[in-house]
Amino acid sequence: MDLLAPGGPIAKGLPNYEERPQQLEMSAAVRAAFARKRHLIVEAGTGVGKSFAYLIPAIEHAVTHGERVVISTRTIALQEQLVQKDIPFLRATLPFEFSAELVKGRSNYVGLRRLGIASQRQTQLFGATKMREALWRVEDWVKETQDGSLSDMPFQPDGQVWERARSESDNCLGRRCSHYKACFFQRARRRAEKAQLLIVNHAL
Structure with a gap:
């Protein structure tokens, strides 16, 4: 089951959870890209929930396959959002442990x-x-x-x-x-x- 789907750990962890078909579609596409070792370009509007849609498949892949995954953001603001908000929530919510680190320039x-x-x-x-x-x-x-x-x-x-x-x-x-x-x-x-x-x- 997709961890973002209704009844999953994310739905249970978010008080105001709403099912987002586009988010689920994007998450599935990212997961498939990892599995097939293919590139993927996704364009999605505001409110789709893009961060979770790529973070969760990335974390699953890293944990399952023992491979390090790099998430690169365009802005420092998004980088800090992932580290300070999204990843702590996922650590507390997902049914498996993972390690994440913010990487900054020297x-x-x-x-x-x-x-x-x-x-x-x-x-x-x-x-x-x-x-x-x-x-x-x-x-x-x-x-x-x-x-x-x-x-x-x-x-x-x-x-x-x-x-x-x-x-x-x-x-x-x-x-x-x-x-x-x-x-x-x-x-x-x-x-x-x-x-x-x-x-x-x-x-x-």
Whole structure:
């Protein structure tokens, strides 16, 4: 039975569930595309329930076949909707477990080594007291954050400060870095390597 169909787990989990024939049709088409290893292009209007129509077959495929599935969105807003709303609901509702991870570009993460260097050289790098205070805010935030990315920051960092503090591939020492195990970007990458479902953005 289609998990989106009336009487299924999604219907039972949504108080205002409505059967949507187009959603069921799209879900079946996505499931068939996975099974046949074919490309599929779908156009559907607002209100069809597209997210569940592709997420559920993708999750089923990942769990059943042991293959990692990548969901790529055009906008960060949709990416965050999937991770913060849709996937938590599906985790609580579907009759099987699955792992999913939001994948962001490296520049979204603070670089602990680079932040340390900026802190050591703050007098030379940031002449204005206001900019040094902006650096201190980032340093305080790093002590509290579990994610280490811009989306987890409760304030907008100064552009010049973030330029000096963000993670960069050209300056990354990899395993030779003393911050390697604690590095927010590397930790996120390790989680992504184990996840069954990856939520990414086209720009990545």
